[in-house]
Amino acid sequence: MIPDTFIQGLLQRIDIVDLIDGYVPLKKAGANFAACCPFHAEKSPSFTVSPSKQFYHCFGCGAHGTAIGFLMEYAGLGFVEAVKDLAHRAGLTVPEEAGPPSSQMPRVSSSALTELMARASQFYRQQLKQSQKAIAYLKERGLGGEISRQFGIGYAPANPQSLAQVFEDYGHPDLQLVGLVIKNDKGRLYDRFRDRVIFPIFNQKGEVIAFGGRVIGAGEPKYLNSPETPLFEKGNEVFGLTQARAAIRQSETVIVVEGYLDVVALAQHGICNVVAALGTATTTTHVRKLLRQADQLIFCFDGDAAGRKAAWRALENSLELLTEKKSINFVFLPESDDPDSFVRREGQDAFRRLIDHAMPLSDFMLREVASHCELTSAEGRAKLIADAKPLLSRLPSLLLRLQLVKRLASISGFSQAEVERLCNLRPVIGQAPVRAPRPTPPSIIRRLLPLVLQKPQLAGALPLHLLSATSQEAQALRQLCETIGRSGDQPPAYPALLERLRGSGHEGILQAAAAELLELPFAEEAIDEEFAGALRQLRDNEMKRALEPLQDKARRLGVGGLSGEEKQRYLQAIRGGGSVQAASDERKE
Numbered sequence: 209m210i211p212d213t214f215i216q217g218l219l220q221r222i223d224i225v226d227l228i229d230g231y232v233p234l235k236k237a238g239a240n241f242a243a244c245c246p247f248h249a250e251k252s253p254s255f256t257v258s259p260s261k262q263f264y265h266c267f268g269c270g271a272h273g274t275a276i277g278f279l280m281e282y283a284g285l286g287f288v289e290a291v292k293d294l295a296h297r298a299g300l301t302v303p304e305e306a307g308p309p310s311s312q313m314p315r316v317s318s319s320a321l322t323e324l325m326a327r328a329s330q331f332y333r334q335q336l337k338q339s340q341k342a343i344a345y346l347k348e349r350g351l352g353g354e355i356s357r358q359f360g361i362g363y364a365p366a367n368p369q370s371l372a373q374v375f376e377d378y379g380h381p382d383l384q385l386v387g388l389v390i391k392n393d394k395g396r397l398y399d400r401f402r403d404r405v406i407f408p409i410f411n412q413k414g415e416v417i418a419f420g421g422r423v424i425g426a427g428e429p430k431y432l433n434s435p436e437t438p439l440f441e442k443g444n445e446v447f448g449l450t451q452a453r454a455a456i457r458q459s460e461t462v463i464v465v466e467g468y469l470d471v472v473a474l475a476q477h478g479i480c481n482v483v484a485a486l487g488t489a490t491t492t493t494h495v496r497k498l499l500r501q502a503d504q505l506i507f508c509f510d511g512d513a514a515g516r517k518a519a520w521r522a523l524e525n526s527l528e529l530l531t532e533k534k535s536i537n538f539v540f541l542p543e544s545d546d547p548d549s550f551v552r553r554e555g556q557d558a559f560r561r562l563i564d565h566a567m568p569l570s571d572f573m574l575r576e577v578a579s580h581c582e583l584t585s586a587e588g589r590a591k592l593i594a595d596a597k598p599l600l601s602r603l604p605s606l607l608l609r610l611q612l613v614k615r616l617a618s619i620s621g622f623s624q625a626e627v628e629r630l631c632n633l634r635p636v637i638g639q640a641p642v643r644a645p646r647p648t649p650p651s652i653i654r655r656l657l658p659l660v661l662q663k664p665q666l667a668g669a670l671p672l673h674l675l676s677a678t679s680q681e682a683q684a685l686r687q688l689c690e691t692i693g694r695s696g697d698q699p700p701a702y703p704a705l706l707e708r709l710r711g712s713g714h715e716g717i718l719q720a721a722a723a724e725l726l727e728l729p730f731a732e733e734a735i736d737e738e739f740a741g742a743l744r745q746l747r748d749n750e751m752k753r754a755l756e757p758l759q760d761k762a763r764r765l766g767v768g769g770l771s772g773e774e775k776q777r778y779l780q781a782i783r784g785g786g787s788v789q790a791a792s793d794e795r796k797e
Contacts, residue, residue, distance in 0.1 A: 210288065210291055210302060210303065211303060212704075212708055214300075214302065214303055215276075215291065215704065215707050215708075216700050216701075216704040216707075217300075218291065218294055218295055218298060218300060219262065219274060219275060219276070219701070219703045219704050219707065220701070220704075221298045221300070222275045222294050222297065222298060223259070223262075224257060224258075224259070224262045224263065224264065224274070224275045224278070224703075225241055225257055225259045227275050227278065227279075227294075227297075228241075228243075228257055228264060228278055229241075231246065231278075231282055231283075232244075232246045232255070232282075234257060235253075237253075237256070239258075239259075239260065240256050240257060240258050240259070240726060241256070241257040241259065242254075242255060242256050242257070243255045243257075245266040245268055245269060245271060246282055246457060247266060247269055247271040247281060247282075247457075248266070248268060248269040248271075248460070249457075249458070249460065250268050254266055254267040254268035255268070255271070256726050258726055261701075261702055261703075261722070261725065261726070262274065262275070262701065262702070262703045263702060263703055263706065263722060264278060265719070265722070265723045265726055267723070270719075272719040272722070272723065273706070273719075274703040274706055274707055275294055275703070276290045276291060276294065276707055277290075277706075277707075279293055279294065279412075280500070281500055283412040283413075284412055284449070284497045284498070284500045284501055285412050287710070288302075289412070293412075293413060296319075318438065318439060320382065321382060321385070321386050321437070321438060321439050322415045322416065322417065322439060324375075324382060324383065324386055324388065325386060325388075325408075325415070325416040325417060325418075325419075325439065326415070326416055327374055327375070328371060328374060328388055328416075328419075329360060329362065329406075329408045329416045329419075331362075331370075331371065331373070331374045332362025332363060332364055332401075332406040332408075332419075333360060333361070333362040334362075335362060335363045335364070335365055335370070336356070336361065336362045336363040336405075336406075339363045339365070341424060342363040342405055342424060345405060345424050345425075346361070346405065349469060349473065349548070349552075350473060350476060350552050351472060351473065351476055352476065355472060355475055355476045356472075358451055358475070359407065359408075359448070359451060359471075359472055359475075360407075360408045360410075360416075361405060361406065361407060361408075361472070362405075362406040362408070363404070363405055363406060364399065364401035364402055364403065364404050364406050364421060365402070365403065366402050366403035367399075367402070368398040368399055368402060369397070369398060369399060370399055370402070371383070371388060371389065371399050378397060379397060384397075385437060385438065386434070386437050386438075386439060387400055387418070387419075387434040387435045387437050387440075388400060388401075400421075400432070400434070401419060401421040401432065403423070403424060404421030404422055404423055404424065404432065405421065405422045405424060406419050406420070406421050407419065407420040407421075407422070407447065407468040407472075409434070409440070409445060409447055409486065410449075410450040411439075411445065412449070412450075414450055417437075417439040417440045417445070418433065418434035418437070418439065418440040418442075418445070418486075419433070419434050420432070420433050420434070420447065420468050420486065421433075422468065422469065431467070431468070433486060442485075442486040442488050443488060443491045443493055443494070444491075444493050444494075444497075445486055446464075446483040446484060446485060446486065446494055446497070446498070447468055447471060447483060447484040447485075447486055448468075448471040448472075448475075448482060448483040448484060449483050449497075449501075451475065451480070452471075452475075452480055452481050452482055452483055453501065454480075455480035455481040456481045456501050456502050457501070457502070458481075459481045459502070460502050460503050460504060461481055461502050461503075461504040461505075461506060461563075462481055462482075462483060462498045462501055462502045462504070462505055462506070463479070463481055463482045463483070463506045463507075463508055463563065464482075464483055464484065464485065464490065464494075464498065464505065464506070464507045464508065464522070465482055465483075465484050465508050465509075465546075465547045466484060466485065466509060466510070466515075466518065466546070467484055467546065467547075467548070468484060469548045470482070470484060470508075470546055470547040470548045471483060471484045473547065473548040473551055473552060474547055474548075474551055474559070477551045477552075477555070477556045477559070478556050479551070479556060479559060479560070481502075482547075483498070489518060489521040489522070489525075490507070490518070490521060490522040490525055490526075491525055492525045492526075492528070492529065494525075495522075495525055495526045495529050495536075496529055499529055499534055503533060503534055503535060504534070504535040504536075504537070505526070505534070505535070505536045505537070506536075506537045506538070506539060506563055506566050507519055507522050507536075507537070507538050507539070508538075508539040508541065508547055508562075508563070509522075509538070509539070509540060509541070510540075510541055510543070510545065510546050511540040511541050511542055511543040511545070512543045515540060515541075516540070516576075519538050519540070519572065520576060522538075523536075523538075523569060523572060523573060523576075524599075526569065527569075527599060527602040527603055528602050528603075528604060529604075530569060530603065530604065530605055530608065531604060531605050532605050532607055532608070535568070536568075536569040537566035537567060537568055537569065538566060538567045538568075538569065538572045539562050539563060539566045539567070540567075541562070547559070570608060570611065570612055570615075573596075573599060573612075574596075574612070574615060574616070574619070577592060577595045577596050577599070578592060578619065580595065581595065583619065583620075589619075589620040589621055589622075590620075592616065592619065592620050593616065593620055593622065593627060593630050593631065596612075596616055596631070597630070597631040597632070600612060600613070600631050600633060601631065601632070601633070609633065613627050613628055613631075613633065652742050652745050652746045652749065653675070653679065653681040653682050653685050653746075654681055654721075655738075655742045656670070656685060656739070656742050656743075656746070657681065657684070657685055657688070657717070657718070657721035658721045658722070658724050658725050659735060659738060659739050659742070660685065660688060660689065660692070661688075661702055661705075661718070661721055661722055661725065662725055662735060663735050663739075664692045664699035664700070664701075664702075664705070665699055666735075666736075666739050667688065667689040667692040667693060667699065668692075668693065669739070669743070670685075670689055670743065672686055672689060672690070674746050674747065675689070680714065680717060681717055683714065684714035684717040684718060687709065687712060687714055688705065688709070688714075688718065691705060691708050691709060692705070702722060705718075706718065706719075706722075
């Protein structure tokens with residue numbers, strides 16, 4: 209775990225305006241900076257960055273966060289990756305706990321390893337210019353020089369030790385560590401990639417971390433990938449995301465295909481929002497990373513048995529990430545086609561029509577489950593429900609689950625309630641309707657939240673016993689005050705607070721309160737007075753709430769039915785609340 213103190217210090221050293229301006233050009237807008245939001249399509253800028261508060265907020269889509277959050281959402285990095293990226297920019301080293309004893313992975317500077325990969329990539333690109341065979345192969349696949357430059361495509365010569373031209377110390381163990389060089393059983397060293405077209409694989413920062421090599425002509429394996437290294441885990445990375453990111457944001461859609469050449473061929477034909485898994489099945493990490501980039505994810509697979517199998521694996525790894533705000537769909541090409549061959553033969557428009565008519569995940573799931581059941585028999589219909597049960601239980605979207613339950617009921621002949629009971633699902637409907645609550649004015653807690661966010665020192669003056677209400681806002685304020693209280697004499701700024709509370713369930717409430725401060729911050733001289741007034745009202749409300757049982761008892765039994773202490777508290781309350789509140793506070797403290 210990365211220490212909170214390091215994250216707090218890191219956020220203090222990073223200027224979020226400079227960071228975001230490197231990705232999204234910002235313009236001065238009063239005390240803040242603004243731009244069109246990079247997380248949704250818009251024509252008028254609603255994305256605001258606060259240099260004083262060091263966070264961003266979009267008033268259009270609600271995107272909100274710190275410098276760490278921006279890299280996670282914009283670049284698709286994980287939390288640790290984002291922290292390491294910012295630390296590198298700030299010239300800091302992230303403190304890390306030692307790995308498990310079983311870990312045998314050597315610890316080497318990642319910057320030194322990426323330098324090796326960059327030099328190898330440059331060498332492969334230079335070799336492509338000199339290889340008529342490789343150039344002819346790319347032209348045969350319909351790929352021109354511009355698209356090859358865009359993806360950094362190169363060529364690894366057939367010479368078994370070509371990289372010795374690049375690295376004087378060809379035997380250096382780091383070359384084996386990153387998968388460029390292999391040592392055989394006899395101790396002989398040779399290049400991993402030989403006589404292959406080379407596709408570099410980039411991380412989110414645009415650094416080369418691995419390669420994929422495609423054989424020219426006949427040969428096995430057709431594709432050869434870098435092994436797992438300190439830089440590269442194939443279950444976490446996708447090919448082409450660096451080149452596709454702008455098109456993905458513009459279309460709000462990302463298309464996932466199976467091969468490197470599929471990605472490049474589609475980009476050659478103007479379909480640029482495409483990525484590919486790296487010689488492995490689509491993982492949950494892949495899906496999570498891509499859904500950070502777009503609201504719609506479309507898997508495009510071959511129509512043969514292997515393609516359907518790969519699609520089913522993708523579905524299984526997507527179920528738990530499917531929400532009402534996200535869409536996951538599937539396209540199946542004719543059995544003899546892959547995206548590369550299809551787009552070269554049929555053209556861009558024909559491929560886009562397939563994408564526009566992609567099959568929703570729910571349709572694909574029901575089709576596949578039903579295809580293994582004989583629905584004309586009672587046994588087959590029972591098997592349908594049994595096979596669907598583990599899939600339904602993994603869906604987080606109650607609305608989608610309800611639709612699937614209804615369709616399963618229609619297909620199987622069971623009632624909706626029977627399907628829900630057989631699958632151990634809590635009914636979504638069928639309960640008495642809940643009346644909509646009457647509109648209420650902003651609560652006292654809601655007034656206190658932005659005050660404490662603007663001036664964290666106020667948290668120490670807020671008695672936590674007054675925040676015992678079960679509302680989400682009260683719980684959020686209490687957690688905020690407790691977090692500030694654990695920080696010692698110097699309360700952390702809002703970005704550090706937000707990172708400490710990441711994943712707490714109260715982020716949305718805090719973000720909404722912080723967003724108010726962008727539009728209408730409190731004047732410094734008015735904060736203490738506003739806080740004192742809200743605190744007085746909070747105390748009065750607590751006193752009234754505490755005395756309600758006494759008042760009810762006095763109405764039922766008369767004042768004589770109260771105990772001596774209860775009678776004294778009740779009489780003091782109806783004469784005036786000041787001394788009662790003081791006494792009450794003393795007892796509670």
